[in-house]
Amino acid sequence: MKWTEVQEIAIQLADARPEVDPTRVNFVDLMNWVMALPEFDDDPKRCGERILEGIQQAWIDELA
Structure with a gap:
């Protein structure tokens, strides 16, 4: 995964850090x-x- 894969990164962060x-x-x-x-x-x-x-914005959107 690369920096440009913003959406995939956001999904994985949401899964890895649900408390954040x-x-x-x-x-x-x-x-x-x-x-x-x-x-x-x-x-x-x-x-x-x-x-x-x-x-960050994609992560916020992922949780919305």
Whole structure:
């Protein structure tokens, strides 16, 4: 899984961290949690604030 797979990342985060409110996640934690996902395999340097915002929003939408 790559940084651009925002929807899939959001689904996996929702499954892996059901106790977390994605509206309250800081980007440092979010980035670390994404990189810790078992299927994730991408360069951390390819991640930026815009990608993390997209992941966060997709995660929020996933729980709606």
